[in-house]
Amino acid sequence: MLASLISKLVLSAKSPRVPVSTVSTMSTASAAISAAAPSLQPVFDKLFPKVDELQPQFIDVLKHAVEIPAVSGDETLRPQVVKKARYIASQLESLGFTDIQLKELGTQPPPVVDPTLQLPPVVLARYGSDPAKKTVLVYGHYDVQPASRDDGWDTEPFELVVDEQTQQLRGRGSTDDTGPLTGWLHVVRAHREAGIDLPVNLLTCFEGMEESGSLGLEQLIEREATGYFAGVDAVCISDNYWLGTRKPVLTYGLRGCNYYQVSVSGPKADLHSGVFGGIIAEPMVDLVQILAGLVDSQGRILIKGIDEMVAPVTEKERAIYEKIDFSRDELDEAAGSHTALYDRKEDILMHRWRYPSLSVHGVEGAFAGMGAKTVIPARVSGKFSIRTVPDMDSEKLTKLVVDHCNAAFAKLNSPNTVHTELIHDGAYWVSDPYNAQFSAATEATKVVYGVEPDLTREGGSIPITLAFEQLLKTSVLLLPMGRGDDGAHSVNEKLDISNFINGIKLMGAYLHFYAASPEN
Amino acid sequence: MLASLISKLVLSAKSPRVPVSTVSTMSTASAAISAAAPSLQPVFDKLFPKVDELQPQFIDVLKHAVEIPAVSGDETLRPQVVKKARYIASQLESLGFTDIQLKELGTQPPPVVDPTLQLPPVVLARYGSDPAKKTVLVYGHYDVQPASRDDGWDTEPFELVVDEQTQQLRGRGSTDDTGPLTGWLHVVRAHREAGIDLPVNLLTCFEGMEESGSLGLEQLIEREATGYFAGVDAVCISDNYWLGTRKPVLTYGLRGCNYYQVSVSGPKADLHSGVFGGIIAEPMVDLVQILAGLVDSQGRILIKGIDEMVAPVTEKERAIYEKIDFSRDELDEAAGSHTALYDRKEDILMHRWRYPSLSVHGVEGAFAGMGAKTVIPARVSGKFSIRTVPDMDSEKLTKLVVDHCNAAFAKLNSPNTVHTELIHDGAYWVSDPYNAQFSAATEATKVVYGVEPDLTREGGSIPITLAFEQLLKTSVLLLPMGRGDDGAHSVNEKLDISNFINGIKLMGAYLHFYAASPEN
Structure with a gap:
């Protein structure tokens, strides 16, 4: 059923189907998910304090992960990338994940200095295999951008610094994407230690080549669509950011x-x-x-x-833009100039997205x-x-x-x-921001942050999003953890501790709301 | 008188004076020079056979000069540039030139690897100082472009190869500009060995930095205008080429x-x-x-x-263009394409010059x-x-x-x-192609080659031309020795033996006709 629903909603440049404007305002799933909130409250009342309690341990795992300079773009550091894959695999094992595989992707294609260079493995693992539960594939990447103190970092990039004053975690990969990736592990740990059953079967797909073009990943997804990834109902990617610094967002489109x-x-x-x-x-x-x-x-x-x-822009779509927390000043600040082509928030965002x-x-x-x-x-x-x-x-x-x-x-x-x-x-990608996954994430955001998330798109592309959607025939949700000013790819990359902790709660709550949905 | 005449003819981008179109068709000088031809014939009858006779010796001097890799653009080869200056000075000395000076130009300005790097010297020398004679300054450069067998040369670039089949001299500097530069030395030698008095006082200004922007030369000319170069009546530069391969030219303008x-x-x-x-x-x-x-x-x-x-184009100017030996095919061949903007010879040359x-x-x-x-x-x-x-x-x-x-x-x-x-x-430069110098060179061309030279201009610039004209307040003649296909700056640079030998005769004849002119 999922496949047929999604096939109506998905739009791709290669095979345009039903435009997003035809999506209904409120699905059955959406209503049911919303209704599930009171019954899930007791679960969250146990889960969230456990997440808070485990904060030091969570940061410790992130700290160990950040210390490994897993720069996929630097051939000489390839052993470090593999080392980080093994570190994550060992963490998954200690949490009770099963069927853990470091999937090899073969030799890296040219241009390379070493023609025998192997691509970093993809870390596959599963937590639970209950046929009565939905199965969610979570994607993240453990490789990072290059970083050096000489670039202008205030501290060593490959040491996670807990800044007590700003309440931020600073280090390469903190927000892109080691923090969010380990977030899924922490969700499982919090459930286990709180004695709560994970409401879905979880599958991990953690790659080590995202910062270098995700080489080999699409082929792996294609191969495993009827193998390791058989039965996946939904894909959740946590590898983008809030639009700004104040309001959580869900992302439903890419150009x-x-x-x-x-x-x-x-x-x-x-x-x-x-x-x-x-x-x-x-x-x-x-x-x-x-x-x-x-x-x-x-x-x-x-x-x-x-x-x-x-x-054409629909009234409903226009309403999404009107609600979004953004201003021209933020664009000017990002560009470092006053050369925007539009003044109104809605015009800017529509022309970006x-x-x-x-x-x-x-x-x-x-x-x-x-x-x-x-x-x-x-x-x-x-x-x-x-x-x-x-x-x-x-x-x-x-x-x-x-x-x-x-x-x-x-x-x-x-x-x-x-x-x-x-x-x-x-190709571009646009999802239905009111489907079961997005509705679940919306409710989770309301529970964790007390606000309705902004529904955003991105001007750029994350090609693997479309690959998951098309090859696994599932809905894909982009669920960011960090803020727009985290400095991914830049110096002094950081993740606010509140985003880290609330992000873990959000991931957990999303799984519960999604499980409660009558639809996939 | 010269100064005031020239000041009327000279045009520069910085201070435009009388446009070239106002120049008269036939000056007194021109008529007198033409009339001198019969009386000079006995001189040429002695001089030209001597030049032919000395061909092996002339080629030998060129051979020794070409063997010194005087690449001014390569800092590591600077000692070779200086070595070549000394070789030329020694040749000048053996020919009876006096007051030979290797004028230092100081430290080469940045960017340089070695901040103490000295510019190559300018070789100044004089032959004769008879106040009854006119004084002609001849300019040439002894430095060359880089060259390597790896670039595609058929033979070693820094060995002069006498190709018996093509009757060409192949080697770096053969045509640009070691061949023409040594030509002036050979003119003197032929006069001495033929027992003919040189009809003018000759001054040399041979630089070693032409291929690298003639650094320091303009300042030297300015300093020596009332010193070493005092009393110069005319400047002759032999550092450009015929338009094609068949017809000799005199060059009177640069853009x-x-x-x-x-x-x-x-x-x-x-x-x-x-x-x-x-x-x-x-x-x-x-x-x-x-x-x-x-x-x-x-x-x-x-x-x-x-x-x-x-x-505006004058009728007289148009007549110059009509006479020139050139066709669109030659442009197409040079460009390696059929993308010329004009078909007619006159349009092509006017738009180039x-x-x-x-x-x-x-x-x-x-x-x-x-x-x-x-x-x-x-x-x-x-x-x-x-x-x-x-x-x-x-x-x-x-x-x-x-x-x-x-x-x-x-x-x-x-x-x-x-x-x-x-x-x-x-700035651009345009001379009067009918003044005393050009008229002398025209008559000399007729005597040596049996044809009237084409009057050409160049689309590019030779900045030092204007410096000589303005600073010494003299007329400047561009008197090329080589052909349009000599491959200056390219691989297999060559100079036809006939151009070398006839070029030496042309230089000598030009001096005699110029000496015979009632004007400077």
């Missing part, structure tokens, strides 16, 4: 990305502008004309036919250095990408883009040649 | 170059296009709009006011690599240059460019900021 390259070729080799300037058609001159016709300075895409593909955008990234083949070089580049490639949203069809979009560039070039009447191509293509 | 950078700044740091695409004004989007408004694909400059500054052109070179600060990077660059600088010609005023041009870019940006209504600046400025 896709179609990345294009338009190349103009002329002379056989680069020429000297003194000798050839004025007598030869310059590829760079043609290229800037084409690039200038893609988007205007107000962010309006000038390629005809794209606007028509975008799902649910409208397409076109960015011009640069030019390959032209002079890119400092100072002056009098070159006429022989072949230049303009790079631009379009962030995609429902109901844009990737192939149709590419046809519009290529036709547009060809037509723009034809108008130039240039003797050069042009070639436009799609060089990368990642 | 200047104003290099600009237009920078658009937005956010404080580079941003992710997933998160910020569509909600922030992107500097790169503004920049391509500005760059697209500078020039069209037919090479027409779109900045208003520039066309009006360009000196006497019309301005605008080239877009590239963008600094944007993504310039291969593949896909989803960055919104925070600050991007577009690089473009305008080749300048008479009567364009550099300062006025810069004002037009800056105003144009500011106006284009204002139309975009963008919250970003723009800044346009001139980052390099080299």
Whole structure:
């Protein structure tokens, strides 16, 4: 039943189905979940104090995990990545997880220094296998971004520092994603020590290559869809962040990305502008004309036919945006400038999340250095990408883009040649924010934080989200633990202790509400 | 008298004076020089056979010079550059030159690896100091471009190979500029061995830093204008090439170059296009709009006011172009493509030499690599240059460019900021191709090659030309020795033996005709 429901809700750039605007306001599941709150209160009254009580132990586990510099992007640190996988596996074992497997993904494809380099394993484990219970797959990644004291960290990045003053846990991986990943382990531990039965079967899928493109993961999901992952009812990913610093959110959408390259070729080799300037058609001159016709300075895409593909905004959707806690000031602060294209919160968020955008990234083949070089580049490639949203069809979009560039070039009447191509293509993802999982997470948020979560989307993409949804044919929930200012990928990465502890409670409560749902 | 005459003819981007179109067709000097031909014939009848006879010795000197890898751009080879200066000085001494000085130019300014690195010396020497004779300063450079067998040379670049089959001298510096430089020495030797009095006083100014920006030379010329170079009547530079491979040329003009950078700044740091695409004004989007408004694909400059500054083509000038031996095929071959903007020889050459052109070179600060990077660059600088010609005023041009870019940006209504600046400025140079020097060289060409030389200009610049003209207040003649296909700066650089030998005769004949002129 789940599969058929989801198939109606899921939208992908490759096979658009029912637009999100057709989703009903309140499902049966949603009502039932809401009604379950009073009966679950006694469970939470036992569970939450246990989580509070175990805070020192939870931090201790995180501390040990952070101390292992599991940088997936640094080949020389690959043994450390594997070491961290083993540390997590040992923790899972001590908590009573079964069928623990460190799934090998084979040799890392080029470019690599060591051609025999093995990809880090994916940590699979299960907790419970009661056919009467729903099965939830939780995803996290144990690898981290590089970090060095020299980058400007106030403390050693691979030591978890408990800052008593700010009540924050500082260290590489604290929020991205070791903190949230270990959160699931702590949920189990709190249940065990409080004597509460875990209401679902839990499956872990913890990868060690997320910061380096999740190499091999999609293939693993595909292989295990009818194997280790058979019977999964829902997937929960805790690897993004609140929009701001005050209000918890649930995330139900990601934009896709179609990345294009338009190349103009002329002379056989680069020429000297003194000798050839004025007598030869310059590829760079043609290229800037084409690039200038893609988007205007107000962010309006000038390629005809794209606007028509975008799902219209519904009243219900508008209501989501009106409720969200956000302001233009926050954008200005993030950008470090006052160069936003919109003033209103709703416009900003809609253009970040649910409208397409076109960015011009640069030019390959032209002079890119400092100072002056009098070159006429022989072949230049303009790079631009379009962030995609429902109901844009990737192939149709590419046809519009290529036709547009060809037509723009034809108008130039240039003797050069042009070639436009799609060089990368990642589909968008949008879920139903009122389905059983999201309703469960909404109720859990209300219980833990006392507020209704904001329903957010992300402008960027997390490709593995769509892979889980499509390959396992399940609903996927993005349930962030940390705040928007945690500094993932940056210096002094942190996780507020309150987010850590409340996040563990939220994960636990979500499992209980989801279990109480009559639907998957 | 010379000074006042020249001041009427000289044109520079900084101080335009009388446009070239006002120059008279036939000067008194020109007629007198032409009339001197019969009386000089007995001199040439002795001189030219001597040059032919000395061919093995001339090649031998060139061979020794080429064997010294005097690469001015390679700090580690600086001792070799100095060694070559000493070799030339020793040759000058053996020929009876006097007052030989290796003029030091001081420490090379940064960027350098060795902060104490000394610039190569300028070799000054004089042959004769008869106050009754005119004094001609001859310029050449003894440094060379880098070269390595690995670059694709058929033979060792720093060994002069006499190719009997092609009758060419192959080796780095053969044509640029060791061959022409030593040519002046051979002129003196042939006169001495033929028992002919040199008709002028000769001064040498041989530098060792031409391939690396002629550092320090302009300052030396300025210092020596009333010192070593006092009394110079004319300057002859042999450091360019025939237009093609068949017909000798004299070169009377060079375009200047104003290099600009237009920078658009937005956010404080580079941003992710997933998160910020569509909600922030992107500097790169503004920049391509500005760059697209500078020039069209037919090479027409779109900045208003520039066309009006360009000196109109006169009938006399048009006649020069009609006579020149050139075709579109030669341009196509040089460019390796069929992307020329003009078909007619006259249009191609006028747009290369006497019309301005605008080239877009590239963008600094944007993504310039291969593949896909989803960055919104925070600050991007577009690089473009305008080749300048008479009567364009550099300062006025810069004002037009800056105003144009500011106006284009204002139309975009963008919250970003723009800044346009001139980052390099080299003036154009145009001489009177019918003055005493050019008339002498024309007659010499007729005597040596049996044809009237084509009068050419160059699209690029040789900044030192203008420095000599302005600082010494003399006429400058560009008298090339090699052919257009010699491959200066490229692999298998060569000089045809016929060009070498005839070039030496041409240099000698030019001195005699110039000496015979009633004017300087």
